[in-house]
Amino acid sequence: MGHADRVGEFRGLAGSYWSLRPVCGGTEWEAEPEHLRAADPAERMHAETARCNARSRGEVL
Template sequence: METGALLYDPATNKVGEYQDKSGPYALLRPVGGGREWQADPASLRPATDQERLSAGVRAANARARTDGPFLVAVPPRPVDDCDTCAELAQLRSTARTDHDYSTETDANVLLRKHRSEAHPV
């Protein structure tokens, strides 16, 4: 078996990436990462296209629930006709596009602070 090969484990009813051998067992890791598990190499088989697709969708859905932008309930909105607000909103947008969640969070903090100081309600 090749490292990275997607295999179906009937004992767990899951598809995993082959990592290595550990004694008499094969080590598999969930698609998209996670905790490895041991499987009987004799029972493993290559994953079908449908099983590969399902495992990939499951991994993408898990990422969508845990990635940075989803942790912020409501990002601050820029005030119209304010250059500083527009600049910070653009910084946030660029950071989000680049998956730079640290800079995105910094831009949100700076925009909230600017709004509270320059545009009090």
């Protein structure tokens, strides 16, 4: 499964890869830095809203 549509938070380095965690919580994944870009404001807001909604449903802490 690809992660092209995910907004992730940088968690650390894993060799030459970056470890990322979905903003809404979930399983971390690794990606090559050259395949990543900063989320634009709309993408970030969508991810943060999804996280707040999941939190209100008790799905994430």
